[in-house]
Amino acid sequence: MATGRSLAQGGVERIGPMDITIDQIMVFAILAGTLVLFVWGRWRYDLVAVAALVVVFIAGLVPAEAVFLGFGHPAVITVAAVLVLSRGLLNAGVVDTLSSQMARVGPRPMAQVGTLTGIVILCSAFMNNVGALALLMPVAIWMSRQSGRPPSLLLMPLAFGSLLGGLLTLIGTPPNIIIALYRSEMGLPAFGMFDFLPVGLGAALIGLLFITLLGWRLTPRREGQRAPADLFEIEDYISEVIVPEGARVVGRTIFHLTAAIEKEDEVIVVGLIRGERHIPAPPWYEVIQAGDILMVEVSPEDLKALIDDEGLSLAECKGDCKAALGSDDIRLMEAIITPDSPLPGKTAISLHLRRNFGVNLLAIARRGRRLERRLGLTEFVIGDILLLQGNDEALQEVLKTFKCLPLAERGLRIGQSRKVFLALGIFVAAMALSALNLMPVQIAFTAAAVLMVLVDLVPLGDIYESIDWPVVVLLGAMFPLGHALENTGGAQLIAEKLLLLSAHLTPMATLAVIMVATMLLSNVINNAAAAVLMAPIAITLAKGMAVSVDPLLMTVAVGASCAFLTPVGHQSNAMVMAPGGYRFGDYWRLGLPLSVLVTVVAVPLILHFWPMAPT
Template sequence: MDLNFDQSVVFAILAGTLVLFVWGRWRYDLVALAALVLVFVAGLVPAEEVFLGFGHPAVVTVAAVLVLSRGLLNAGVVDVLSRHLGRVGTRPVAQVATLTGIVILCSGFMNNVGALALLMPVAIWMSRQSGRSPSLLLMPLAFGSLLGGLITLIGTPPNIIIAMYRAETGLPAFGMFDFALVGAVTAAIGLVFIALIGWRLTPRRDGQSAPEELFEIEDYISEVIVPEEARLVGQTIYHLTSAVEKESEATVVGLIRGERHIAAPSWYEVIQAGDILMVEAAPEDLKSLIDEQGLSLAECKGDCKATLGSDDIRLMEAVITSDSPLPGKTAASMHLRGNFGVNLLAIARRGRRLERRLGQTEFVVGDILLLQGSDESLQSMLKTFKCLPLAERGLRIGQPRKVALALAIFVAAMVLSALNVLPVQIAFTAAAVLMIVVDLVPLGDIYESIDWPVIVLLGAMFPLGHALESTGGAQLIAEQLLLLSAHLSPMATLAVIMGGTMLLSNVVNNAAAAVLMAPIAITLARGMEVSVDPLLMSVAVGASCAFLTPVGHQSNALVMAPGGYRFGDYWRLGLPLSFLVIITAIPFIYYFWPMRPV
């Protein structure tokens, strides 16, 4: 196979881009932008077309759908579906089937990561109530969120991308429910497999042995008495905290003064002789505090856990999500007490409480934080750092429920686009604007609800995909596949396209996989002189089914830490599920979207 210079350059840029995607040293949007600059410098894309990808209808639609997803979450649509999950019982088959079924349904119509993030705390809570590890529920939940994306046009960005590529061939773009002909059946069969067999293939990580609290607070709270001769008398709690942080780590989470109990006392509360300070600290830090400050240890005579709470002050467990700014930062650097009036009492990771010092622990996605503070301060902190409270602490954050209004706006957008009254990008942009106007999405949340790295990735990859096509690179790859297809049946050819896209999607972002494979599929269809639809559908399904690695999709990464999974755990369930998707989807694609000669 002979390569001309332009093809060699574009293949070299693509190869370097894929290597950097897999390496993960730099975020994928930065890698895509660098590739975009390189194709311009190489003269493969003219200056006036370099940034046209950011105005592509697929990019606009993805952004609008993300805003709509935030509106549906804020309205409590997922809450309505999940609030009765406690009645499911403790049998793993019932729990897996119910949770995975709900996330499939939600992911078909909203951002799959958002649906997963809201149901993940419910799964963790159900695991703890059942005395089992969350690892049995979380991987099925993540894979279910990917299967749900197969059902509709807006279920996942690859579907939107594939629909727009079909429009570029001169055919109408795929409609809202065109994907359901294949996707709904595939998702349903995947659900049955996961519920009956698949969850048994997930690793058994050590979990709670009984349905008790992950954090037994009274085991970590001590009472210390401030004697008259102590140096702290007349000083503030802030002064004590500042002095302690230099040598050890301890948090004053309550104060008892006579008959008065003060939960989460102010930093500017002046310490008096006879005060009893409730301190959260490891044993070695507690000893250091007592020795250095001249305090004495008192037994906790009452219910420490009850003393910590009041009508206004309470405990909350919250999960760090994938889009939180907390991962990589330490507890000490965030100054939660000073900035939000919230105490961080403990951190749990992979189902177990961390015993290391809190201030030196870097947060990771999926960490469960035990927080203490007022309702107002806790809600402010959760919103700022994009954390989700566990189910028993109150699943929702934010606004009163406006489920009917949110659903009416969303359904109207779907109907208008499905009936071709409005182009999909116009219908969903208008719906997003309407959700903002009726305050389902506050002004401050508009840009926060959009996954900007994905938007930048798409905007940068579209010109790169066009460069692959314009230089003849896609034609070259298609010619090799055409030679292969001469020895294969049509269904086997579709399986090769779907399987290749799956493998690519497991190492790069699924949207990028769709952008790169769609031009090849179109060129191959022209070479075979058949309809482009079955090949594009194969790409769409393959791009959405990244089940083999935690880096293939954000959903997979989100459950890695709380499930206690390792990189190599995913293929145990993901490999048979991938084969099942291919075996299921290919016949339905061939039936509903036949390879007709053109």
């Protein structure tokens, strides 16, 4: 085994075609450990990537001056700028405008699946796919409830459609940006805005047809769900208690009542009836009087404690409890927790919604079902649907603070026409500058992002919130790691193995192997990381085969964006898991045939539009 290396050159001295060096062993060990931690998921992927970056420096595989160069890579800047632009498009109401006629689609599942998936493919081609999914997902859940079907039939096709849309353009998904800039490092012009379109459009159209005609039937149908209009039957969870003369709570505030049994936010006073007067969502400082009837949401155990300890008596909930809970100012709202929300991992008790925002949390639905467990101790997860009570101002503040999307009765937020056209104008101008090579893509989209801020499409306070910082950190940390794989000869060693295999395969079969390998990798780690790791291998393989690098890079781009087999391969897949009621093993039922179909369609298209011409 050869051990010679040249740190000054950042490479190795090759002794023979099959020799392996200490540097290569170290970089493979670091990569293997990184992949294991990515799959394990105990720590977030950006932390794992930064830790790996520190380790490759300690191992002497990356010099100190190059450790953080990845954070200034054009791909990282472009991804951040595209995320800000996506927020501007969302704020302007572009996606809302596209989806405003969804109610006209009708109740047929095939029409609903085809329309929703088609819209999300179109949106994901030009904006962050998770952002497009986040806005259309409440529409899908609303449609499923209106038609009396479980949301599981619509949400997985919607998530997979968001991934297919990323195949269409340079900015559709981070792997495309990464692959384009790897091409520029080869001394060739970077892939342009629509260079991905011939292959991506074919794959996306075939995927859309498959999902619409057959694929949605392969998604699990989670039965036993509530009727669409009755996901939250308030009458089933609200109790009335009467405050008699001499009760301990007389003269105390509602705050003291909830604090008295040390179960704050476990006993929620959602209404107060005093004679002919109904007070929805009474303030916590309201003083309780004898003869009051309190409408409380409380578990059976706490209800018994409340009655026994405070000297109250139980009454039946008479009349329409839902009507008594609301008024012109107080209403109920359902909201869904998005991936950007700070709520996951927190509980209702820790948030003090009533005290801090004047909003009551009445119920939580997960996987299409109302949770029966105690609200205050339930940790929120992405996709939970929350039933909130409060006035419009308080509810809007909660939605903004916790980055939730209103559901069902919300209607659709149609942006003003002027702002829609303004946002589209800025966005199209940036695409044109990039597509015509008048300005580098990272500069064109950064300038467009700045312009959206200046015209108030993206408020100053939302700039940094618009950026998915874990992905940005992941990219910045992974680029030096990818270069270490290349500089140590690790990519060349893998390429040699693939070269031996390709000697027995046709060009089409060789591309299929690369695509399947990239797909499998992207199903267990972030797709951007998969692109960073596979691109150097593809480049080295192209050099060994003495063919154009373009078809191999295109193959990696498509494979990295097609994580259809697991919920952990992409944020879109994870986002629909809870509201769709999916299990880990559900994804391959639709994802496996879709992956095979994309491979069968994309590989011939790549060879047609990007032939493997000898260099």
